[in-house]
Amino acid sequence: MSTPANRFDTAWQAALTHAAQLAAEHNRDVVLTRDLLGRASLLIDDREAPLPADAPGLAEAATAFSEATHPFTGLDPLQTASELFAPELFFDVPELVEVTAPHEGSGRVSTLERTVVGGDWATVTGTESEPPQTRQTRRIALYGFKGGVGRSTATTVLARSLAERGLCVLVVDLDLESPGVSNLLAEPGATPAYGVVDHLVESAVGNAEDLELVARASLDSPKLGNGDIWLAPAAGTTRPGYDYLAKLNRIYTDLPAAVLGGAPTPFAARLEQAIAACEAQVEEKARRPDVVLLDSRAGIHDIAAVTLTRLCDQALLFAVDNPSTWEGYRMLFEQWRRQPAQARLLRDRIRIVAAMFHSAGDIDRLSILRRNAYDIFMKTLYNLPGDEDEEPFLPTKGDVDDKPYAPIPILFGNDLVGLDPLRSRKWPELPFVRAAYREFVDTVETLVQDMYKEQS
Known part of the structure; x- marks a missing residue:
């Protein structure tokens, strides 16, 4: 009997595990995104010090991530900020939800839902990440x-x-x-x-x-x-x-x-x-x-x-x-x-x-x-x-x-x-x-x- 494929929830849990491993191995912030179909991708924030495409461990990490999250794997399973056209839309938006804070030897892990519905339920005006509006009405x-x-x-x-x-x-x-x-x-x-x-x-x-x-x-x-x-x-x-x-x-x-x-x-x-x-x-x-x-x-x-x-x-x-x-x-x-x-x-x-x-x-x-x-x-x-x-x-x-x-x-x-x-x-x-x-x-x-x- 073949091994059953991942379901939506189990694939996401596997993706979170790999995101934490990547953040620790490279000591960089990592954003785990999920698209409209539920497919997950890893993004590494290398804007201060760009990582080369052939940096040690990146290809292996992408392969391991793809295997662990299939069939809910993004079309580009692992990318760096330096490769993105508009990295600020992934790393500098209030919709980011921090999963683990940065600590010694490891960057933070955050998630970002790129969905038609649901993403904005998690971000509330009045918190530290989203200051309250100063309006009189x-x-x-x-x-x-x-x-x-x-x-x-x-x-x-x-x-x-x-x-x-x-x-x-x-x-x-x-x-x-x-x-x-x-x-x-x-x-x-x-x-x-x-x-x-x-x-x-x-x-x-x-x-x-x-x-x-x-x-x-x-x-x-x-x-x-x-x-x-x-x-x-x-x-x-x-x-x-x-x-x-x-x-x-x-x-x-x-x-x-x-x-x-x-x-x-x-x-x-x-x-x-x-x-x-x-x-x-x-x-x-x-x-x-x-x-x-x-x-x-x-x-x-x-x-x-x-x-x-x-x-x-x-x-x-x-x-x-x-x-x-x-x-x-x-x-x-x-x-x-x-x-x-x-x-x-x-x-x-x-x-x-x-x-x-x-x-x-x-x-x-x-x-x-x-x-x-x-x-x-x-x-x-x-x-x-x-x-x-x-x-x-x-x-x-x-x-x-x-x-x-x-x-x-x-x-x-x-x-x-x-x-x-x-x-x-x-x-x-x-x-x-x-x-x-x-x-x-x-x-x-x-x-x-x-x-x-x-x-x-």
Whole structure:
């Protein structure tokens, strides 16, 4: 019987072992990369003192690595930085995850995932490797692991409520593959000429200046007072020659330093620049936004990863109490748990939202959802290495409303089933809508106030 081939996981473990051996044998930093197909390659940082192609041991190391990781071996199993066109995209990016620190006689080993999805879940703004943004505007992300939980509708209701309190609100539609919130906030043809996708495409070639990215929302809002709602859509106004799909296919790229003559620009930084440009335009047209609502794409996707880990100050995670939802969040939280400092930062900026919550006939249902959320948090984001105190057992009674796992309910009833927000722009004023979202908007408004207190 032939020896079974490696599977994805065993090949990666073998690759990690060989990376550590290479770092020790040459006393150089080593980056272990994994491409879209899961194929691994070794990169040696020899930028200070280039290694010749025939350096002792390199060919043997490449052969041994290939044999140990087959069939998940990269097309170029071992390369040096001096051979790469843009080595900074591998050795000087925040996505690097350190596996072993450098020590006497050995360089450090880091990993770098070159994937369509997942890479940005591991890098969090606010850590030593990714300093926090110094911005005056507070950003709130609305995210659901699964779609169809009413996230965009909740974003619209929240924007209106905050504006009624006199705040200037910017809503950014980051559900680029399935834009939705724009239709709830703007009449057809009332969106700006360009959208977030346009900024990502044009900025890649240094051509983003003077793009019209925001417009005042046309949602009927007679009670806004001094408040404002602005919209930054995913796409610009539909018109002949405007090819949204062609642009969408070209946005998820990191830019090497050679493209614009500066430092390498990862996708996360490009998305940050797009949002900052939208904020600047609102300030130019009216005033600085008090709150920015980021309507994120659902699921495991780079847009969601960047939004939650880098772009927001508070993340509202929409959850329906079923096994698939909790298993999805468990997978995401496990990614964060691998780096305790980042996990601690993230758990303090997230809140669970009980989406489409059916409260009728079961007064214990919210307690059950809270317990399920608590269990996921305990298994992943609490009691981490380095935590000074253990998180206490979930009390059966008492105030835990300020905890990340304490669900904020959005009630759901039969009246909401037939609601068509596109038929009437006054739908947020309907009594049953206000009743369904009352606790949600009140809680988020308190979170906004707390964020500005912390800032001052």
